[in-house]
Amino acid sequence: MAFEVLLPIPDLALAHIQLQHHQSLGNNIRLHSEQEGLPELEGVRIAIVCLREKRRDPNNLSDGLSFTEVRRTFYELFPGNWHTTIADLGDINPGASVDDTYFAIRTLNESLFKKGIIPIYIGGSQDLVYPIYRSYDKLDQMVNIVNVDSRFDLGDASQPISNKSYVGKIIVTEPYNLFNYSNIGYQTYFNPQEEIDLMDKLYFDSYRLGNVSAAINITEPVMRDADLVAIDLNAIRSSELSTRHNKMPNGFDGKEICTIARYAGISDRVSSFGIFEYQNDAQEEKAAMLVAQMMWYFIEGVNFRASENMDVEKGNFLTYQVPIEDEVLTFYKSEKTARWWIEIPFIMGLNNKLKRHTLLPCTYQDYLDACNQNIPERWFKARKKNEV
Numbered sequence: 001m002a003f004e005v006l007l008p009i010p011d012l013a014l015a016h017i018q019l020q021h022h023q024s025l026g027n028n029i030r031l032h033s034e035q036e037g038l039p040e041l042e043g044v045r046i047a048i049v050c051l052r053e054k055r056r057d058p059n060n061l062s063d064g065l066s067f068t069e070v071r072r073t074f075y076e077l078f079p080g081n082w083h084t085t086i087a088d089l090g091d092i093n094p095g096a097s098v099d100d101t102y103f104a105i106r107t108l109n110e111s112l113f114k115k116g117i118i119p120i121y122i123g124g125s126q127d128l129v130y131p132i133y134r135s136y137d138k139l140d141q142m143v144n145i146v147n148v149d150s151r152f153d154l155g156d157a158s159q160p161i162s163n164k165s166y167v168g169k170i171i172v173t174e175p176y177n178l179f180n181y182s183n184i185g186y187q188t189y190f191n192p193q194e195e196i197d198l199m200d201k202l203y204f205d206s207y208r209l210g211n212v213s214a215a216i217n218i219t220e221p222v223m224r225d226a227d228l229v230a231i232d233l234n235a236i237r238s239s240e241l242s243t244r245h246n247k248m249p250n251g252f253d254g255k256e257i258c259t260i261a262r263y264a265g266i267s268d269r270v271s272s273f274g275i276f277e278y279q280n281d282a283q284e285e286k287a288a289m290l291v292a293q294m295m296w297y298f299i300e301g302v303n304f305r306a307s308e309n310m311d312v313e314k315g316n317f318l319t320y321q322v323p324i325e326d327e328v329l330t331f332y333k334s335e336k337t338a339r340w341w342i343e344i345p346f347i348m349g350l351n352n353k354l355k356r357h358t359l360l361p362c363t364y365q366d367y368l369d370a371c372n373q374n375i376p377e378r379w380f381k382a383r384k385k386n387e388v
Contacts, residue, residue, distance in 0.1 A: 002104075002107040002108045002110065002111035003038055003089070003108070003111065005092055005093075005104040005107075005108060006032060006038065006049070006089050006090045006091065006092060006108070007090050007091045007092070007093055008032050008033050008034040008037075008090050009031055009032055009033060009071065009088055009090050009091075010066070010068050010071075011033075011034065012068050012072075013067075013068045013071040013072055013075070014031065014033055016071075016072045016075060016076075017031075017075050020075060020076055021078070023078055023079075024075060024076055024077065024078055025074060025075055025076075025077050025078065025079055025086070026074075026075025026076070027075075028079060028086075029085075029086040029087060029088055030044065030085070030086070030087040030088070031087070031088050032087070032088060032089050032090040038089065039087050039089075041087065041115055041117065043085050044085050044086070044087045044115070044117050045084045045085055045086070045116075045117065045118060045302065046084055046085075046086045046087070046117065046118050046119075046120060046299055046302060047086075047087045047088075047089050047112060047117045047118070047119050047120070048074075048086070048087070048088040048089065048119075048120045048122070048295070049089050049090070049091070049092060049108065049119055049120070049121050049122075050065075050067040050070070050071075050090070050091045050092070050121075050122045050123070051091070051092050051101075051105065051121055051122070051123035051124060051128050052064060052065045052067075052091055052092065052093055052094055052124060053092070053094045053095075053098065053101040053123070053124050053125065053128060054094075054123075054124030054125040054163075055094065055098050055125070056098055056125050056127045056160075056161060056162045056163055057124065057125035057127075057162070057163045057277075058162055058163075058164075060124075060125065062279075062280065064094075065124050065278065065280060066280055067091065067122055067278070069280075069284050069285060069288040070122060070278070070288045070291050070292060071088070072288070073285070073288045073289050073291075073292040074291075074292035074295055074296070076292075077292060077293075077296055079299075080296075080300050080303065081303075082299065082300070082303045083303060084299065084302055084303050086299065087117075092104050092105060092108070101128075101131075102128075102130065102131035102134075103131070105121075105128060105131040105132060105135075106131040106132070106134050106135045107135075109131070109132055109135035109272060110135045110138060113135065113139065113271065118270070118271055118272070118273065118302060119272055119273070119274075120273050120274070120275075120295055120298060120299075121272070121273070121274035121275070121276075122274070122275050122278060122291060122295075123274060123275070123276045123277075123278065124276065124277070124278065125162075125163040125276065125277065126149075126153065126163040126166065126230060126232050126276040126277055127161055127162055127163045127165075127166040128274070128276065129145070129147075129166055129170075129228070129230045129274065129276070130161060130166045130169060130170060132228060132230075132272050132274065133145065133170055133177075133178075133228060135272075136177060136227065136228070137175055137177060141177070141227075142177055142178070142179035143177045143178055143179060143227045143228065144178075144179055144180045144181075144182070144225050144226050144227050144228075144269075145167075145170070145178065145180070145181050145182070145226065145227070145228045145229075145230070146182045146183075146184060146222055146223060146226040146228070146229045146230070146264070147167070147181070147182070147183050147184070147230050147232070148183075148184045148185055148229070148230070148231040148232065148235050148252075148257070148260055149183060149184075149185060149186065149230075149231075149232040149234070149235050150185060150186060150187045150190050150209070150232070150234055150235050150248070150251065151164065151186065151187075151190045151191055151232075151234075152167065152183050152186060152191050152195045152196075152199060152206070153165065153166055153167045153168075153232075154167050154168045154171075154195045154198060154199075155167070155168045155169075156168065157169055157171065157172045163276075163277070167181060171202070179385060179386075180204065180205065180225070180381075180382065180385060181202075181204045181205075182204065182205035182206070182207075182222050182226070183199070183204070183205070183206045183207065184207050184212055184219055184222065184235075184260065185207065185208075185209045185212055185235045185251070185252060186206055186207070186208060186209065187208070187209050187250060187251075188208065202385075203380075203381035203382075203384045203385045204381070205222065205378060205381060207219070207222070209235075209250065209251065209252070212252075212256075213252070213256060216256055216259050216260070217363075218363070219259075219260055219263055220263045220266075220361075220363075221340075221360075221361035221362050221363055221378070222361075223260070223263040223264045223266070223267045223270065224263075224266075224267045224268070224269065224339070224361035225267075225269065225360060225361045226264065226267060226269060226270050227269060227270065227271055227272065228270070228271070228272045228273075228274075229264040229267075229270055229272070229273050229274070230273075230274045230275075230276060231257070231260070231261070231274065231275045231276065231294070232276055232277050233275065233276065233277045233278060233279075233287070233291075234247075234248055234251070234277055235251055235252055235257070236248065236251045236252050236253075236254075236257055236290070237249060237250055237251035237252065237253065238251070240252075240253055240254050240257075240286070240290055241286060241287040241290065242279070242281055242283050242284045242285075242286050242287040243281050243282075243283050244279035244280070244281040244284070244287075254290055254293070257290070257294060258293055258294055258296075258297040259297070261273075261294040261295075261297040261298045261301070262297040262298065262300055262301040263301065264298055264301060265297065265298040265299060265300060265301020265302040265303075265304075265305075266301040266302075266304055266305060266306075267301070267305075268305050268306065268307055268308060273298055275291055275294055275295070278291065306334075306336060306337050306339075308334055308336060308337065308339075310341075310359055315334070315336075316334065316335040316336055317332040317333060317334055317335065318332070318333045318335060319331070319332055320332075320333065320367065322367070322370040322371055324370055324373050324374075324375060325373070325375070327375070329342060329343075329370050329375075329376075329379070330342065330343040331343075331362070331366075331367050331370070332359060333367075339361070340361070340362050340363055340364055340366065340367060341359040341360060341361055341362060342359070342360050342362045342366065342367075342370075342376065342379050343358070343359055343360070344358045344359070344360050344379070344382050344383055344386055345383070358386075360378060360379060360382050362376060362378065362379070366378070366379070
């Protein structure tokens with residue numbers, strides 16, 4: 001039932017494959033075509049789905065979306081030394097109502113979860129993150145969202161949902177599954193002070209554009225702890241995109257956003273990935289190429305996942321305990337990848353959101369800071385969120 005909502009890939013995009021090298025991606029992935037129908041999903045690890053819905057973007061003035069240029073560009077690329085099977089499942093059209101579209105996306109994502117398939121969504125308005133998030137409801141787990149965006153998208157939760165307020169809806173709508181929300185790349189002048197204050201009050205993580213650009217590696221532990229990663233193309237400066245994206249003089253460059261996409265792919269935990277706010281125009285080739293490369297780097301990351309056993313009693317970890325103030329912080333370093341984690345304690349007698357000891361990804365610098373008697377900020381926020 002869930003897969004019946006998918007429309008075949010347009011023939012114009014498929015015809016382009018015939019002109020490409022036999023080793024190109026277009027000739028080496030499974031495709032949903034009008035003639036052949038949906039491809040066999042057995043063994044598929046990554047599925048591409050394009051979402052044409054954008055009615056909850058207040059600035060939307062166009063009639064519809066086409067992702068043909070993105071597909072043509074993606075199909076031209078060559079895979080890396082990959083072992084992952086990829087399928088392009090086609091498009092989801094706008095439903096009779098936006099809620100119909102939401103239902104289609106949610107049920108599709110639930111079906112992909114059951115098959116162990118990681119979706120890459122390429123979409124219109126970013127409020128489509130909401131139904132993707134809601135598809136985690138049946139998994140009985142707390143969810144971490146990472147939003148690469150110039151804005152927090154908290155908005156006014158009392159108003160109808162939009163692409164600038166979907167995070168607020170996630171926070172206030174039952175069931176309350178959200179444990180952490182992280183924003184990467186916000187620009188202060190696009191965010192009202194009340195939203196900045198609310199991010200602090202809720203102990204959510206936020207990273208200014210300048211700080212991330214100065215040290216892009218600080219995003220790796222954030223991605224390592226994410227379930228759902230959404231990238232708003234408005235987080236990228238307009239010169240990297242096309243004429244429709246002409247209002248962002250500042251933002252990530254192409255190399256930075258591809259690095260972030262690769263970090264998302266490498267994360268053993270990320271199970272949904274989306275790129276939103278795509279626009280069509282007469283000169284969209286550059287934007288399409290950048291989106292295609294972001295997809296490529298995410299898939300590259302998935303291929304190099306370490307699949308680390310996060311059971312510290314069974315995995316290969318070095319343990320470091322650091323006394324600080326009235327705490328003893330416990331750090332773990334993987335002997336396999338040299339990555340670091342810090343333990344969030346389970347405190348008896350409190351209604352912990354996390355029902356057991358949990359490891360929070362961190363950096364070596366966090367360990368050094370703790371040795372210098374500085375409590376890592378992400379650990380402090382995670383502990384506060386856990387103690388309800």
